[in-house]
Amino acid sequence: MSEDGLTRSAILLMSIGEEEAGEVFRYLGPREVQKVGQAMAKLSGVSRAQAATVLRTFRQEAQQLTSIGSASDQYIRNVLTRALGAEKAEMLLQRILQGPDQSGIENLRWMDAASVCALIGGEHPQIIAAILAHLDAEQAAEVLKELPEPLRNDVVLRIATLDGVQPAALQDLNEVLAQLSSGGDRSRKTASRGGVEAAAEMMNRLGGAIEAAVSAHIREIDPDLAQQIQDKMFVFDNLVDLDDRAIQMLLREVQSDSLIVALKGTGDALKDKLFKNMSQRAAEMLRDDLDAKGPVRLSEVEAEQREILRIVRRLAEEGQIVLSGAGAEGLVE
Secondary structure, eight states, X not given: OOHHHHHHHHHHHHHSOHXXXXXXXXXXXXXXXXXXXXXXXXXXXXXHHHHHHHHHHHHXXXXXXXXXXXXXXHHHHHHHHHHHOHHHHHHHHHHHOOOOOOSTHHHHTTSOHHHHHHHHTTSOHHHHHHHHXXXXXXXXXXXXXXXXXXXXXXXXXXXXXXXXXXXXXXXXXXXXXGGGOSOOOOOOOOBOOOSHHHHHHHHHTTOHHHHHHHHHHHXXXXXXXXXXXXXXXXXXXXXXGSOHHHHHHHHHHSOHHHHHHHTTTOOHXXXXXXXXXXXXXHHHHHHHHHHHOOOEEHHHHHHHHHHHHHHHHHHHHTXXXXXXXXXXXXXXX
């Protein structure tokens, strides 16, 4: 969710009352709760006009929704049972419908990266890899940043070569996390987690020197695996590989100030790609702003690039665009 989307969500939830907002939060995932909660805490000076605009937009969008997707698990179960019979349908449902995660891993999704690192940092790298493979890529990347460099490199390498997690291994993970959970389902089916794509997703979110160090470590040990991961990654420079329609959609989502910082130090090819997908006036203004912008810290550039990449991934997950292409503090002139 973009920063603007988080702010609008926060305004909406602050406007509808505690009981109704609480009901909404019940349907959000751990990371969504954290992000929206932080956005609500940061709100200040919201005018009546702003609140009214958010409520009006929400009402308009809500009226356009259908009931498709509601209770979809039960609908799929009924359809497959009619088509295949109860036994075959149940076998297939176990493969395509993930039940709620009742393991101790679920508790980690509600914790910040430092707390997760403190809990699992002393475990064997293979156990850490299996745990991180069950978190979403953004949270896993944050935990990786908290790990010491040698351990981080080892864990990412193990994630990239992880081929599913067997029930016995999940039981071990639950035992590692027993202090966080007073029980849990120790008989989950095999979960296909980890692998090259999972490693690439996490490394996409590491950024800068950390991502480079991990890549170099893996390349030294297994060049073929390093190349496979690189091929799955989508980094900021890969924006040049997006088609014009995708670039135009992205530009509508990105704030001008964010784009100016993110483009500091990037190549002319990417800048030209963006310029040609703007109006002549907008392109000229962006060129002027880039020329006028002074030196920017590398960490600030990388932060804005990561935010834009989050928008790109969201658009891709929503099916609005198709991704293509492979994938030290300082000043960027």
